[in-house]
Amino acid sequence: MSGKGDSGRSYHLKCTGDALNTAQSHSGPKDLTLFGSCFCPFVQRVWVALEYLGIDYESSCYDDKAQPAAPNLRDLALIRLQADHVNRTLIPAFYRYLQAQDEEQQIEGGKEFMSALDGLVKLFERSDAETETNIGLWKESGQLGLADVMAGPWIFRATNVLAHYRGFSVPEGERFQAYVERLVNHPAFKKTCSTKDLYLESYER
Structure with a gap:
């Protein structure tokens, strides 16, 4: 060279x-x-x-039409933090909340799960503020991303299983609720979902 x-x-x-x-x-x-x-x-x-x-x-290799921006190393690092939070914090909190037997444990489990969701939101907001990537459904025009795929099954079950057995309600923030709507209605995600009764019966104990 x-x-x-x-x-x-x-x-x-x-x-x-x-x-x-x-x-x-x-x-x-x-x-x-x-x-x-x-x-x-x-x-x-x-x-x-x-x-x-x-x-x-x-x-798209023959013309100059707009192409989605590829994530850089910083973008990828933040996505990895989101995925790590899902694995280490959100999922364990979900099961502790669901499996809690007495009322006090259930209250603490609910607080822990809400805190885990809040932590995920903070990571989404950090990525939103520090990067220009369009990966992730937290952005209204974003594409389905790794963190969405990893968190989606448990967020979805929070809307039916936790709602039914623990009286859980999705956080009221407008942006979070819009995110959940985009997530559970994304074609790739929706194609993998069964009917509500299957989940309720599967987690009944």
Whole structure:
């Protein structure tokens, strides 16, 4: 590589040759979209695999239409903090609350679970303030993210199982309630949900 400074030359926004023909043949909307820069080797190896396996996809590698911003290392670190909080704090608090037998334990369990939810919200708000990523449903226009997937099953069960057996109510904050609505109604999440009675009967003891 040359030791010279930046030449100021702009990157190519469209692929060329055979790659352009291939990309244009995958220009229609599909369930799977390949995003990436036309010169990126990491994109190319995924592209080769898609072609080899015959998986249908839409390619964005031939034009300059808007592409979602990839998370940087700081974004990823905050997402990991969210996921870690779910595993270490939210999920254990859910089960302690649900399994508590006497009234005092249930009251303490409810407080602990609410505190865990509040901690998750604070991490979401921190990411909102410190990053520009659109990953995560906490943002109104965000995409389903890792923390959503990890927390979703327990937040969903809080709305039915904990509501039924412990009288739990989703926190009243408008933004949190909107987040829960986006989460439980996201197509990928909703497709995995059973009817309410299944959950109530499964947790009945």
